[in-house]
Amino acid sequence: MKIALIQSDLYWEDAPKNKKNFESVINQIDSSTNLIVLPEMFSTGFTMNASEVAETMQGETVLWMKSMAKQKNCALTGSLIIIENGNYYNRMLFVFPSGEMQYYDKRHLFSLAGENQFYTSGTQKVIVDYMDWKICLQICYDLRFPVFARNVENYDLLLYVANWPKVRTNAWDSLLKARAIENLSYVVGVNRIGLDANNYEHIGHSQVVDFLGNYILQPQETADVFVVELDKNVMLETRKKLDFLSDKDVFEIKI
Numbered sequence: 001m002k003i004a005l006i007q008s009d010l011y012w013e014d015a016p017k018n019k020k021n022f023e024s025v026i027n028q029i030d031s032s033t034n035l036i037v038l039p040e041m042f043s044t045g046f047t048m049n050a051s052e053v054a055e056t057m058q059g060e061t062v063l064w065m066k067s068m069a070k071q072k073n074c075a076l077t078g079s080l081i082i083i084e085n086g087n088y089y090n091r092m093l094f095v096f097p098s099g100e101m102q103y104y105d106k107r108h109l110f111s112l113a114g115e116n117q118f119y120t121s122g123t124q125k126v127i128v129d130y131m132d133w134k135i136c137l138q139i140c141y142d143l144r145f146p147v148f149a150r151n152v153e154n155y156d157l158l159l160y161v162a163n164w165p166k167v168r169t170n171a172w173d174s175l176l177k178a179r180a181i182e183n184l185s186y187v188v189g190v191n192r193i194g195l196d197a198n199n200y201e202h203i204g205h206s207q208v209v210d211f212l213g214n215y216i217l218q219p220q221e222t223a224d225v226f227v228v229e230l231d232k233n234v235m236l237e238t239r240k241k242l243d244f245l246s247d248k249d250v251f252e253i254k255i
């Protein structure tokens with residue numbers, strides 16, 4: 001699978017500007033790409049002002065994602081703020097080339113920033129089937145909770161989108177590698193760069209780690225598109241040789 005990671009600064013609470021920026025970048029991505037990944041809350045930045053910037057599932061940003069996926073004939077994913085039944089969600093959409101969608105609502109809300117006071121937590125772990133790959137969708141703070149990400153579904157790719165600040169970059173780097181090693185899975189992490197309205201600096205460190213914890217893409221700190229190709233067969237062969245997942249614990253998560 002050929003994946004394009006877009007690492008970018010974000011315009012604070014300005015969806016039209018963010019979409020214009022990402023559209024110009026996406027239009028330059030090679031047509032052979034299978035999946036394009038945007039950061040967490042790519043249309044607004046990580047804001048707690050949900051009531052002012054939230055959109056519906058029929059809103060302009062969702063329609064834009066569908067349009068871009070169809071235009072590029074590839075899948076497109078990233079999270080945005082959605083209002084549904086009076087609740088606000090940090091929702092990661094996975095839009096297929098056909099325009100069909102699946103979505104994941106962020107399970108672990110970042111209480112340190114008060115995210116849990118403004119958003120509703122998701123209740124379901126979501127695995128997307130795309131191009132014969134099983135892709136597990138996760139958002140930012142979820143990275144700190146290995147039980148929720150545990151590979152009990154035999155997924156092939158663990159995907160994190162984030163607004164992870166510079167001050168905790170070491171944790172981001174370390175935990176992405178840990179999730180890859182413990183789950184014998186490829187891990188892709190896409191983070192933003194730049195200073196947000198709360199004066200938190202972000203330096204990206206978007207990266208790709210293989211199933212043994214080796215870098216396929218080293219952590220990056222510039223605004224750019226980074227393209228990688230992942231080989232599922234190599235991963236499956238390694239799992240046969242190192243069958244660690246068969247010894248995993250059996251457990252139940254209570255929401």
